[in-house]
Amino acid sequence: MKYLHTMVRIRDIDASLRFYCEGLGLKETRRMENPAGRFTLIFLAADETPNAEIELTYNWPPENGEIEDYGSARNFGHLAFRVADIYATCARLQAMGYTINRPPRDGHMAFVRSPDLISIELLQEGHLPPQEPWASMPNTGQW
Numbered sequence: 001m002k003y004l005h006t007m008v009r010i011r012d013i014d015a016s017l018r019f020y021c022e023g024l025g026l027k028e029t030r031r032m033e034n035p036a037g038r039f040t041l042i043f044l045a046a047d048e049t050p051n052a053e054i055e056l057t058y059n060w061p062p063e064n065g066e067i068e069d070y071g072s073a074r075n076f077g078h079l080a081f082r083v084a085d086i087y088a089t090c091a092r093l094q095a096m097g098y099t100i101n102r103p104p105r106d107g108h109m110a111f112v113r114s115p116d117l118i119s120i121e122l123l124q125e126g127h128l129p130p131q132e133p134w135a136s137m138p139n140t141g142q143w
């Protein structure tokens with residue numbers, strides 16, 4: 001298992017890059033625009049820890065005026081880890097009584113919350129094919 005990143009939601013890309021890059025010295029490692037989801041992801045890392053990133057999530061201004069409500073998770077989004085077997089990890093957590101808020105339907109990504117409702121993103125190393133029953137389980141999380 002490998003720590004990947006911490007996601008925080010930001011309100012202003014330029015202001016955040018000025019702080020994290022010019023101020024703290026982090027470097028942008030990659031950026032993903034998602035027009036369908038109307039958001040931009042910007043990954044930053046410190047020079048001594050290039051593989052431990054911060055994922056800045058910028059939600060574009062909504063077309064319909066509705067703003068997604070993340071409640072207390074408005075700014076802090078999630079911690080992300082890469083796992084060797086996302087199905088085995090989710091099965092173990094489920095057997096321990098934790099809710100898999102977003103099941104690993106596609107064998108790639110799953111979300112679970114800590115007892116304090118900290119969102120944890122699990123990303124599969126490589127890619128596993130969809131597997132029942134996970135492939136047909138509904139999301140139980142607020143996504």
Ligand SMILES: C[C@@H](O)C(=O)SC[C@H](NC(=O)CC[C@H](N)C(=O)O)C(=O)NCC(=O)O
Nearest residue numbers: 007009037039057059068077078080119121
């Ligand atoms: C790339 C991978 O590390 C991700 O974290 S993608 C997860 C995905 N992010 C979004 O949809 C960003 C926009 C969304 N409106 C948001 O603000 O989160 C996602 O599932 N996000 C939900 C979450 O709780 O992280």
Ligand code: NI
Nearest residue numbers: 007055080121
């Ligand atoms: Ni993430």
